[in-house]
Amino acid sequence: MVKAFRWWWGILLAFSLLAVARVFLPLPFVNEVVIFSIYTMGCSFLLGRVGFISFGQPAYLAVGAYATAFYLFYFGTNPYIGILLGVVAGLIVSFIVGPLFVRLRSDYFALVNLALAVIVFYLMQKVLAGITHGDNGLWFLTNIASTPLLDLGKPDHFFIFAWLVALAVWAFYKYLDDSIYGACCLATKINEDKLKFLGYNNYRIRLLAFVIANTTTALAGSMYAVYLGFVSPEITSPARAADPVVVTILGGVGTLYGPIVGAFAYTGMKDVVSKFIGNWELIIGFLVVFIMLAGEKGIWGTLQPLLEKLFFRKKAATVTADSTEARR
C-alpha cells in the first residue's frame, strides 16, 4: 500500500511540477523539456537497464522526424497521422538495424550507432537532398491542419499533448521496470551468461529493448517535427550525438525520473548559461565531469535518497527495523 502510494505520489508530483512549470516558465522552454525527456527515456532505458551506451540516438530521432516531415510536407496535413508514421518508421528501422547492432559488445555498439547517425546525417544532407531539401530543410508549419480537441499547431495545445504523451511513455517504462522483462534486461546487463543458464535468449531481450528505446526516440523526433514545423539534417548532427547520453547521466542513469530532471536541468542550463556565456557546452562539460566524480548518480540519483528521507522517514525506519529483525 505504502509502495503504491509512493509510486503515485512520485508520478503525480513530477508531472504536476511539469504542468506548474508551464505557468511560470516560457512555453517553448517547457515544450522542449517535455520532448527532450521523452527523447532521453529511451536512452536512459538502454543505458540503465540493458547497459548499452548509444551515441546514435540522433539517427532514430531523425528517422521519426523525417517520416513525419515527409508526410506533412508531401502527402497530408493531419499531425497525429504524421506522428504515428514517425513511430512506425522508428519501429521499422530499429527492427532492420537492431538484429545487427545488438550482437555487438557495448563499446562497439556505441560506435556503430554513432556511425549510423553520421550516415543518416549525410543521407539527409546530401544523398537525399532532392526530397529533404538538404540544409534548407523541410518547412511545413503552415501545412499542419487544425485538429479537434487538441490542435497541435498551437503551442499551448501542443504542450498538453506532449505532457500526456510523456506521462504515457513514463508509465510504460515504469511498467517495464516492474515487469519480469525489466528484470531480464537488468540481469542481461549484470551477467548475460547467468541468464543463459536459466534458459533465456539474451539476444532477443536486447533486441526488444533496442526496438522499444529507439521507437521512443523516433516518437520524440516526430513530436519535434510537429512542434517546430520544420526539420533539417541538423537534428541528426553528429555534434549532438552525445546530448541524450549527457542528459541521461545528468539526470541519473537507470532512474525513471532521471530523464525528466536531466532534460529540465540541461535545457535550463543551456538557456540560462547561453545568455551569459557563448560556449555554454563548456559549462555542461565541467558539470558532467563533476557529477561523474561525485558518484555517478546524477541529479536525481543524489536527490532521491534525500527526498525519501524527508518524506518517507517513517517508512525507512520500519524497513530498517525489518532488516534488523531478518538478520537476527
Next chain:
Amino acid sequence: MPPDSGALVQSDDILSVRGLNVAYGEAKVLFDVDMSVRPRQIVACVGRNGAGKTTLLKSIAGFLKPLAGSITTGHTSLIGRKSYDIAKMGIKYVPQDKKVFSDLTVRENLELGSYATRDYNWDRVIVYFPKLKELMDRKAGYLSGGERQMLMIGRALLGSPKVLLIDEPTEGLAPSIVTHLRNVFSELSKNTTLVIVEQNLPLVCAISSKVYAIKEGRIVAELADPESIKAEICERYL
C-alpha cells in the same frame, strides 16, 4: 572427427558423453572424455584445479563448442545447441562463482527462473531451502555465500530440471551449510539427476553413486562400485 551435430544415440542414459575433446583456442583441455549418467543418479567429477572438470560441465551446458565427440540426452544430441536451449531442455548449469543477479531481490531472482520455465510453484524450492522465504525482499547482492548457493540451486530447480550440473557447490561454505547441501542433494536425487563437480571428497563419496576422476583433461578412473567410492581411493587418482 568433427563435432557430432545430429547423431541419435539409443541409450537409457539421461546424459551420455562420448569421445569429448574440448580446447580453449590452441590449448586442448579435454581429451576423449566418456561419461554416462543414469536417471536419478548423483555422479561426481573430482580432480585437482585445472583438471578440466568445469570445462566438462560447460561443454555439456552448451557454453563451449567441442572439437570432437558427442553429448546426448536420451535420444537427443546437445552438440551445436545454444546454451539457453539446453537449459530449456531441462539441463541446468549452476556455476561455481556464486554470482547471482545482485541488483535484483531474491524474489526477482526466483521470478526469472519461474518465467523462463513457466513454473511458478516455489514450494519445492522453499522445502529444500526454507531460509530463502525470509530473504525474499533482500537484494541478492547482500546474501552470504551459502545463501547465494541456495538461491542459485533453488532457482535452477524451477521447471523440474532433469539434470542439474552443479559446479563446486560447497567451495568456501561453512560446514553447517555443506551438511545442509549434502542432505538437499540426497533428497533431490530422488527426482532429479545430479552431476556435481567437487573437490570435497568425503562429501561426494557420501552421496554419489558414481565418481569420475579427471586428471589433466582425461578420465583416469570411473568408480561405480559402492565399495570403491571412498575418499582415500579417489585421492589416489588425483
